[in-house]
Amino acid sequence: MDMPSPDPGILSRKARIVAGLRALLPEDAVIDAVEELRAYECDALTAYRCPPLAAVLPRSTAEVAAVLAFCHGEGVPVVPRGAGTSLAGGSLPTADSVLIGVARMAALLETDYENRFVRVQAGRTNLSVTGAVEAEGFFYAPDPSSQLACAISGNIAMNSGGAHCLKYGVTTNNLLGVTLVQMDGTVLEIGGPWPDAGGIDLLGVICGSEGQLGVVTEAVLRILPKPEGARPVLVGFDSNEVAGACVSDIIKAGILPVAIEFMDRPCIRATEAFAKAGYPDCESLLIIEVEGSPAEIDEQLARIRTLAEAHNPVEFREAADEAQAKRIWLGRKSAFGAMGQINDYMCLDGTIPVSSLPHVLRRIGEMSRACGLDVGNVFHAGDGNMHPLILFDANKPGDLERCEAFGAEILKLCVEVGGCLTGEHGVGIEKRDLMSVQFDPVDMEAQMRVKDVFDPGWLLNPAKVFPLGVSAGRRAG
Amino acid sequence: MRPSTEAELSEMIREAARPLRIRGGGTRGLGPAEGVVLETGGLSGVTLYEPGALTLVARAGTPLAEVEAVLSAERQRLAFEVPDLRGLLAREGVSTLGGVASANASGPRRVQVGAARDHLLGLRFVDGRGDVVKNGGRVMKNVTGYDLVKLLAGAQGKLGVLSEVSLKVQAIPEAEATLWRETGGTAGLAALRAALGSPFDVSGAGLAGGRAMIRLEGMEGSVAYRTAALRAHLGGEWQVAGGAESAALWTRLRDVEPFAGAPGAVWRLSMVPTAAAGVEAALTAAGLPHRALYDWGGGLVWLLVDSPEAAAIRALPGLGHATLVRPLPGMEGVPAFHPEPAALAALTAGLRAKFDPRGLFNPGIMD
Numbered sequence: 042m043d044m045p046s047p048d049p050g051i052l053s054r055k056a057r058i059v060a061g062l063r064a065l066l067p068e069d070a071v072i073d074a075v076e077e078l079r080a081y082e083c084d085a086l087t088a089y090r091c092p093p094l095a096a097v098l099p100r101s102t103a104e105v106a107a108v109l110a111f112c113h114g115e116g117v118p119v120v121p122r123g124a125g126t127s128l129a130g131g132s133l134p135t136a137d138s139v140l141i142g143v144a145r146m147a148a149l150l151e152t153d154y155e156n157r158f159v160r161v162q163a164g165r166t167n168l169s170v171t172g173a174v175e176a177e178g179f180f181y182a183p184d185p186s187s188q189l190a191c192a193i194s195g196n197i198a199m200n201s202g203g204a205h206c207l208k209y210g211v212t213t214n215n216l217l218g219v220t221l222v223q224m225d226g227t228v229l230e231i232g233g234p235w236p237d238a239g240g241i242d243l244l245g246v247i248c249g250s251e252g253q254l255g256v257v258t259e260a261v262l263r264i265l266p267k268p269e270g271a272r273p274v275l276v277g278f279d280s281n282e283v284a285g286a287c288v289s290d291i292i293k294a295g296i297l298p299v300a301i302e303f304m305d306r307p308c309i310r311a312t313e314a315f316a317k318a319g320y321p322d323c324e325s326l327l328i329i330e331v332e333g334s335p336a337e338i339d340e341q342l343a344r345i346r347t348l349a350e351a352h353n354p355v356e357f358r359e360a361a362d363e364a365q366a367k368r369i370w371l372g373r374k375s376a377f378g379a380m381g382q383i384n385d386y387m388c389l390d391g392t393i394p395v396s397s398l399p400h401v402l403r404r405i406g407e408m409s410r411a412c413g414l415d416v417g418n419v420f421h422a423g424d425g426n427m428h429p430l431i432l433f434d435a436n437k438p439g440d441l442e443r444c445e446a447f448g449a450e451i452l453k454l455c456v457e458v459g460g461c462l463t464g465e466h467g468v469g470i471e472k473r474d475l476m477s478v479q480f481d482p483v484d485m486e487a488q489m490r491v492k493d494v495f496d497p498g499w500l501l502n503p504a505k506v507f508p509l510g511v512s513a514g515r516r517a518g
Numbered sequence: 519m520r521p522s523t524e525a526e527l528s529e530m531i532r533e534a535a536r537p538l539r540i541r542g543g544g545t546r547g548l549g550p551a552e553g554v555v556l557e558t559g560g561l562s563g564v565t566l567y568e569p570g571a572l573t574l575v576a577r578a579g580t581p582l583a584e585v586e587a588v589l590s591a592e593r594q595r596l597a598f599e600v601p602d603l604r605g606l607l608a609r610e611g612v613s614t615l616g617g618v619a620s621a622n623a624s625g626p627r628r629v630q631v632g633a634a635r636d637h638l639l640g641l642r643f644v645d646g647r648g649d650v651v652k653n654g655g656r657v658m659k660n661v662t663g664y665d666l667v668k669l670l671a672g673a674q675g676k677l678g679v680l681s682e683v684s685l686k687v688q689a690i691p692e693a694e695a696t697l698w699r700e701t702g703g704t705a706g707l708a709a710l711r712a713a714l715g716s717p718f719d720v721s722g723a724g725l726a727g728g729r730a731m732i733r734l735e736g737m738e739g740s741v742a743y744r745t746a747a748l749r750a751h752l753g754g755e756w757q758v759a760g761g762a763e764s765a766a767l768w769t770r771l772r773d774v775e776p777f778a779g780a781p782g783a784v785w786r787l788s789m790v791p792t793a794a795a796g797v798e799a800a801l802t803a804a805g806l807p808h809r810a811l812y813d814w815g816g817g818l819v820w821l822l823v824d825s826p827e828a829a830a831i832r833a834l835p836g837l838g839h840a841t842l843v844r845p846l847p848g849m850e851g852v853p854a855f856h857p858e859p860a861a862l863a864a865l866t867a868g869l870r871a872k873f874d875p876r877g878l879f880n881p882g883i884m885d
Contacts, residue, residue, distance in 0.1 A: 154715060155711050155715065155791070155792050156711075156790055156791050156792055157714065157715060157791075178715075178717070179715075199661060200661045200665065202659050202661075206659065207658075210632060210636060211659065211661075213636075213665065213668065214632050214636045227861055229861050229862060229865075230859075231862065232838075233790075233838055234790050235788045235789050235790050235791075235817055235836075235837075235838030235839075236628065236633075236788050236814055236817040236818060236838070237622070237633060237672075237788055237838070238838070238839075239788065239838060239839030239841075239855065239856045239858065240839075240855060240856070240858050240862065240866055240884065241669065241672070241673045241676065241677070241866045241869060241884070242622075242635065242668045242669055242671060242672050242673070243669075243862065243865060243866070244668075245635060245665055245667075245668020245669055245671070246664055246665055246666065246668055246669040248665065248668075249661050249664065249665045250664050250665075266714075266715050266716055266717045267717060268717050268719070269717050289570035289571070290570070292570060292571070292572055292689075293569050293570045293592075293689070294689065295593070295688075295689025295690065295691060295692075296689075297689075333719075333740060334743055334744075334747070336739065336740075336743055337736075337737075337739070337740040337743060337744075340737055340739045340740060341737070341740075344737075392657040392658070392659045392660055393657065394568065394571050394573065394656060394657055395568075395570065395571040396568050396570060396571050421659070423658075424657070424658035424659045425571070425657050425658060425659070426657075426658070426659040459655065459656055459657070460655065460657045461655050461657055461660045461662040462662045463660075463661050463662050464657070464659035464660060464661065465659055465661055466661070467661050468661075468662060468663065472662070476662070476663060479655075479662055479663075480652075480662075480663060481652075483649050483650065483651055484651055484652050484653065484663075485663070486649075487645065487649075487651040487653070487666060487873070488653070488663050488664040488666060490869075490872040490873065491664055491666070491669070491869065491872075492664075493872060494865060494868035494869050494872055495865065506663065506664075
């Protein structure tokens with residue numbers, strides 16, 4: 042993974058830059074000691090590490106604006122960081138950058154049940170948004186699996202999804218407004234607690250821009266009333282094709298489960314060995330969850346059973362009570378941990394048209410055998426968002442490179458069948474160099490023009506999203 | 519001008535010497551109509567439809583009615599319930615998919631499923647240089663690169679001319695029912711908000727002609743259950759309309775039918791829902807004769823105002839923004855789209871300069 046060489050002029054000015062930051066922020070909000078900066082050297086893509094020049098932990102929009110204006114004046118790149126849970130290296134620093142961590146900005150600013158929104162500081166964790174409103178019967182819908190730790194700011198940057206977005210959409214569908222600080226320190230209010238922002242949809246392009254257009258310090262989020270209840274079923278099949286056909290039938294029948302999760306045999310075996318959830322030993326299984334009152338759940342599950350039985354499942358398991366429901370989810374929720382017990386793994390995130398599922402799984406199996414690395418598949422089948430987990434040994438020379446090459450081949454396959462490189466994790470540095478597989482130069486040029494407008498000096502979250510060769514002229518300018 | 523291929527569209531834009539008025543079917547465009555008309559109707563046809571993946575791709579000039587016919591043959595539909603404003607705006611013509619996307623045209627179901635922009639999976643468009651750009655794709659989850667799909671949706675053609683649109687579609691539910699009762703504005707709007715805050719998955723919450731309406735859709739048994747549960751939750755005497763009778767109520771609200779042919783300026787307000795209850799009193803206090811329709815639980819207010827006054831409407835408390843959908847004579851100086859704060863206006867002007875450096879697209883709109 043290439044990263045640009047740090048600017049020696051900035052490195053040599055470290056003392057002056059740190060002094061400038063200290064003049065703007067309280068003593069405890071500026072970190073410049075080398076050993077303390079290690080805490081910020083990587084996010085959840087731990088294969089790549091680089092401590093920043095300095096890190097700041099502001100407590101307010103005004104402090105963020107002061108830091109950005111200062112860095113803008115000094116020509117210093119800035120890397121925004123939420124909770125550091127990006128799997129794509131979205132908050133990997135460069136050595137000549139100032140990292141702005143928003144973790145101390147976690148306040149709940151406003152709760153309005155009648156208008157169904159909350160306003161939060163963007164460092165607040167995803168799960169604690171729901172935590173703040175669930176006593177009143179509400180929740181915040183996007184639920185990335187890191188939701189206990191991940192911050193709303195990072196969710197907005199990456200347009201995060203989750204297991205339940207089949208019904209409720211991803212971050213962009215649940216975001217009403219933001220306070221955005223531009224690189225030059227200008228503070229913008231975009232959108233608000235009304236249905237749509239006026240004018241050209243700036244909010245729509247800010248969400249998912251990977252922290253490259255501005256630093257989001259506050260957000261207005263849609264909250265929804267919690268359904269009366271939810272219940273999963275587990276359906277086992279003896280082929281991936283049949284499982285894929287069953288998913289398609291359910292969707293086509295107009296049943297809208299909140300989640301349809303898919304696991305293949307390698308993943309089922311690994312999780313059984315690890316979590317002992319009592320899953321059947323079969324080629325593939327689906328976990329399908331529906332919501333509503335008990336009677337509504339019964340009605341939906343009866344339909345699903347009818348559709349599934351037409352495909353001769355090896356098992357159709359309903360949960361009779363809460364404990365059984367938990368066991369059905371247990372294996373799925375342990376899947377990443379289970380694969381991690383076997384070896385190091387790399388988690389991919391491509392999306393494919395649901396109709397291509399059997400073809401893509403077959404090809405991944407062939408590629409796995411050809412390159413000698415095992416792969417397990419666990420993913421959100423309802424929306425085609427795949428998470429192949431490639432097993433490798435980080436201590437074995439050359440294995441990481443082989444794994445990355447295999448991963449790149451899988452992502453190319455996703456694009457080839459009409460899908461995309463990343464469904465919910467973001468491009469970051471991880472998929473940066475594959476962008477040209479999905480986009481022509483003119484497509485990337487159009488995206489980069491948006492950045493030109495928001496951040497003309499290309500100082501925000503440098504060296505992410507666009508291949509270095511593609512963005513070279515702009516970054517130099 | 520009427521290109522029949524994307525390549526022709528690109529060529530025409532590349533060679534355009536004068537501003538262009540982009541036109542799908544001419545059924546919902548707002549603002550002054552200046553420039554040489556560039557029609558997209560020649561770019562027509564559904565190119566991909568996978569009912570099992572809830573995905574449809576069509577060229578931007580495809581008539582909305584054609585798309586709806588293709589979908590309904592598989593018992594599917596566009597979930598975002600596109601308003602037909604031809605009656606309101608006294609227009610003829612055939613609404614196109616590109617026009618729908620460019621206007622982010624969204625109906626009552628927005629409270630449940632979101633707006634048109636939330637169903638757009640991908641786009642192809644031609645920018646002001648004549649370059650053909652693609653963004654997004656045809657899959658449900660996609661965070662690869664910046665989301666230009668959202669940026670173009672609702673941009674009224676200012677950043678590019680759409681050539682292809684990829685959409686998420688929805689199965690038509692088995693049943694629908696509307697709870698309704700005659701009630702005053704304040705109490706009616708409060709009931710709508712109470713319904714939207716309930717767990718009963720409301721798919722419409724409007725108030726028109728002194729009648730509050732709440733829609734439920736889904737499987738037969740589920741709709742029956744929720745109808746009873748919501749009635750109990752709200753209290754009071756609610757009537758129930760089902761099937762075609764229910765559907766007609768929502769079409770009437772969606773298309774703003776009560777204001778079609780009625781004299782006056784028509785405004786579309788995006789509001790904090792609780793603030794909607796204060797709109798009529800504020801207009802009365804300002805001496806402005808008016809009528810109002812409420813959708814999205816009060817988040818959307820349609821106003822018919824028998825006065826060219828604009829400033830008082832754009833200053834209403836709790837207003838996000840106000841669009842002048844149908845001006846009265848004498849309102850030529852009033853911009854159709856709500857003026858933005860200076861910092862946001864600078865950003866949108868910057869984007870327009872990048873995507874349409876020669877200022878070709880739809881002059882006079884959103885400038």
